[in-house]
Amino acid sequence: MSGHARAILVANQKGGVGKSTTVAAVAEMIAAAGKRGRRVLVVDGDPQANVTVEDLGVTGDRGQSLAQTLQFGAPLVPVRNVRPNLDVIAGGPQLAVVGAAAHLMAENGIDMAANLEAQLESLCESERYDLVVIDSGPGDVPLLDTYLALANYLLIPTRDDQASLGGVERLAKRFWRARKRGASIQLLGVLLFDVNPRATKRNEEVFSQVSEMLEGSGTTPFDITIRSAPAAAVDMRSLHRTAGELVALANDERRSRLAKLREKQSPSRAMWASDPSGLAADYQELVRQIVARLMKFEAETPVQERVG
Ligand SMILES: Nc1ncnc2c1ncn2[C@@H]1O[C@H](COP(=O)(O)OP(=O)(O)OP(=O)(O)O)[C@@H](O)[C@H]1O
Numbered sequence: 001m002s003g004h005a006r007a008i009l010v011a012n013q014k015g016g017v018g019k020s021t022t023v024a025a026v027a028e029m030i031a032a033a034g035k036r037g038r039r040v041l042v043v044d045g046d047p048q049a050n051v052t053v054e055d056l057g058v059t060g061d062r063g064q065s066l067a068q069t070l071q072f073g074a075p076l077v078p079v080r081n082v083r084p085n086l087d088v089i090a091g092g093p094q095l096a097v098v099g100a101a102a103h104l105m106a107e108n109g110i111d112m113a114a115n116l117e118a119q120l121e122s123l124c125e126s127e128r129y130d131l132v133v134i135d136s137g138p139g140d141v142p143l144l145d146t147y148l149a150l151a152n153y154l155l156i157p158t159r160d161d162q163a164s165l166g167g168v169e170r171l172a173k174r175f176w177r178a179r180k181r182g183a184s185i186q187l188l189g190v191l192l193f194d195v196n197p198r199a200t201k202r203n204e205e206v207f208s209q210v211s212e213m214l215e216g217s218g219t220t221p222f223d224i225t226i227r228s229a230p231a232a233a234v235d236m237r238s239l240h241r242t243a244g245e246l247v248a249l250a251n252d253e254r255r256s257r258l259a260k261l262r263e264k265q266s267p268s269r270a271m272w273a274s275d276p277s278g279l280a281a282d283y284q285e286l287v288r289q290i291v292a293r294l295m296k297f298e299a300e301t302p303v304q305e306r307v308g
């Protein structure tokens with residue numbers, strides 16, 4: 001993608017490694033960052049639609065708009081103001097239909113990546129988005145290749161088990177193949193997700209394995225890891241709140257529990273996590289490191305009037 005906005009693709013060919021959770025948390029934090037908040041568009045490129053439905057709580061159109069764009073170059077229709085400064089192109093099962101027909105389309109000269117890129121650029125121009133964050137599913141290779149062909153950056157979350165690291169390795173190969181075919185996508189970094197921050201030995205070992213896989217890409221894993229937080233994970237999905245939003249909710253809940261106790265009523269429990277602030281702090285630091293890396297990349301390859 002060229003122009004004012006840049007697009008970050010979040011991908012890993014293994015499922016359940018934190019792609020959607022990370023897309024929602026990062027997009028919401030960047031959009032909400034006070035006066036310096038940017039206009040952000042989340043593109044849910046996954047037929048499962050987890051970031052649309054579960055993470056952000058949007059009903060959406062079952063991926064209809066995105067599917068029409070990929071197939072016919074139709075204009076993208078965002079769901080607006082999902083959060084302040086944050087719009088969403090919904091995902092859903094319509095995308096699986098497109099993925100399955102990708103081969104036929106290519107044979108008939110339909111270029112899904114070119115269709116999506118043109119419509120994204122035009123939408124970013126008219127809506128003044130600064131950042132596009134694309135979520136992707138673990139399975140659909142034609143869709144993944146489409147996103148790799150047009151995104152500017154790739155962020156790869158992974159758990160530390162061998163199967164997830166295998167997903168990183170497979171994706172790294174697709175990334176290099178996309179570059180060989182002329183894509184300008186750059187590797188922003190690999191993110192360790194759902195780790196025990198105290199398991200320093202293990203984490204170091206995983207860091208060095210990942211660094212080896214990334215050899216020649218000019219990037220390193222992110223220093224920050226996302227801590228294991230199973231209770232907060234349940235809350236995020238059931239309440240449709242991101243890690244950052246959960247903190248405010250936990251404070252509200254603490255206040256209302258105290259009030260109920262004072263009135264000698266039994267407090268109800270809406271959340272499982274008592275303190276999601278550590279998890280939110282991990283994402284805050286991740287956002288800081290993402291922005292720093294974007295600025296570094298963009299200083300090296302300036303693109304017309306980019307805002308850092
Ligand atoms: N910090 C955390 N610690 C532990 N589990 C988490 C954490 N954050 C989210 N989860 C849970 O991990 C699971 C996988 O997360 P997520 O859906 O974001 O992964 P994904 O890579 O998008 O999966 P898919 O490949 O199916 O799209 C979810 O059940 C989610 O609720």
Ligand SMILES: [Mg+2]
Pocket residue numbers: 019020021046050051135136137
């Ligand atoms: Mg997902």
